[in-house]
Amino acid sequence: MSAKRDYYEILGVAKTATPEEIKKAYRKKAIQFHPDKNPGNKEAEEHFKEAAEAYEVLSDQDKRARYDRFGHQGVGGAAGGGFGGQGMSMDDIFSHFGDIFGGHFGGGFGGFGGFGGGGGRTVNRGSDLRVKVKLNLKEIAIGVEKKIKVKKYVSCKHCNGTGAEDSSSYSTCTTCNGAGQVNRIQNTILGRMQTTTTCPTCNGDGKIITKKCTECSGEGVVRDEEVISINIPAGVAEGMQLSMSGKGNAARRGGINGDLLILVEEEEHPELTRDENDLIYNLLLSFPTAVLGGSVEVPTVDGKVKVKIDPGTQPGKVLRLRGKGLPSVNRYGTGDLLVNISVYVPEALSSEEKKIMEKLEESSNFEPSTEKKESFFRKFKHLFD
Known part of the structure; x- marks a missing residue:
């Protein structure tokens, strides 16, 4: 399929x-x-x-x-x-x-x-292994291949995982006579019942090891390291767990390998904050830029982009950059970059700056009317709730 x-x-x-x-x-x-x-x-x-x-x-x-x-x-x-x-x-x-x-x-x-x-x-089934993989937003945005070195149990090469020194190092199990199963008869209220179970002596093999492998002491596995390539899909999130079948510990004396479980950890970005598939950036504008307008640079996972600031931009306004967020792990689209605007008000002014501000204060345009106040509070009501 x-x-x-x-x-x-x-x-x-x-x-x-x-x-x-x-x-x-x-x-x-x-x-x-x-x-x-x-x-x-x-x-x-x-x-x-x-x-x-x-x-x-x-x-x-x-x-x-x-x-x-x-x-x-x-x-x-x-x-x-x-x-x-x-x-x-x-x-x-x-x-x-x-x-x-x-x-x-x-x-x-x-x-x-x-x-x-x-x-x-x-x-037999080998045990699962768990590893953590730390990713930055760039890697999450495009997906990445990570190579990690894992300490694990692997099949012994000397005995090919059998645990026996050679093919002659076996004898027929005396408990089951080589059948690998044992029959038991029990008396119950319904009469004599026969059950068949795996032989506890040979674990169903029908034979037992008489001479153990000198490399693995009869276990069939040895401790070793393996470099594993992990393909991380785009859009993964903190706490998500991926798995790779058969990449865990090898099973004793043959069987099914365990799985490798990969826990995703997300590195904190110095400027961007993640909200599911959207990214958030807090932009602090200077007072003149907010009044006069202009263009500023904002960061994205792909680098900086220029954003136009309209004249009279109010603090609390949110600019939405479509498709500049993170892709969905299920490929259902891409999030946006939300730019939250704040305006910086200087705490201290030079004498010349103070004179300019005092002149501006005399202008009626810098004195909000009742209508402008009401319009502002309606527009940015969410900031005061």
């Missing part, structure tokens, strides 16, 4: 749907497009993965809140995040959500390794 659809639309639920309604809707979609029911159908497989990606976000309270606020970008849509960002495998889906299907497909999932409710091999 080239373009991401709305997650609520994918599952066929309203945005006010309860967690139970979301779970029920996902189970219905997953059963409808399950590979066992649609063998060889690539379109059904994509729908199956799409539904799993939607459920992975909407079933998590924090991710759902970010998605509701920021859309796909808020849950890693631009950074390759979520399962769908880098290709969600069937193993990913069954290891995470297999319990939802229950016994609908006989406990296993055809040719996909027996994940889910049937007690097959337990898939």
Whole structure:
């Protein structure tokens, strides 16, 4: 699926749907497009993965809140995040959500390794990593690629993540006799019940390591550093969290890597203040410029621009520079730059300046009439509320 659809639309639920309604809707979609029911159908497989990606976000309270606020970008849509960002495998889906299907497909999932409710091999998952990325307004305005060095657990190259020194360093598990599962019979009020669970000794592998890897001591992972490129989309905001699937810690002895979670921090601009997608600049005009008019320079994220000041500009007036704000992270347009005008009144005057001001005071034009006072207070009423 080239373009991401709305997650609520994918599952066929309203945005006010309860967690139970979301779970029920996902189970219905997953059963409808399950590979066992649609063998060889690539379109059904994509729908199956799409539904799993939607459920992975909407079933998590924090991710759902970010998605509701920021859309796909808020849950890693631009950074390759979520399962769908880098290709969600069937193993990913069954290891995470297999319990939802229950016994609908006989406990296993055809040719996909027996994940889910049937007690097959337990898939390890590496832990998530969290990093903070600090951005300035320029980077937020246009988007940016950041390269960061991350200390993390990576798969051991010596043993390819198996934890064994070589291919002969295994023996058959004596607990399950190589089956990877153990059967238990319990007496209940309904009679004798048999349950099948993953073997606790070999974790479902059917074999145990007799000679551990000398590099990782049998863990399958080692501590290392990795330089990761993160593509930050334009319009992100303070506190937004992006994610990159599979860029977290490697799993012990194989499995699914954790995710890299990127928390956005915004550097304070020396002159501009952010208000969602709008930017605000407080301009202090000299008294003569406010009276006579002219042009002044104001800062933007792209540099300074000239702004025309009309003669008789009053303090409290707001100039709006269209499109000079920040883009929406969901590409719904660009904010504006709002220039709030104040007028500077000098606290001390030279004798010559004082004479000029006294002359001006004699002019009736500098003495506001009752009508002018009322007009002013009506126009700038918000300043006095």
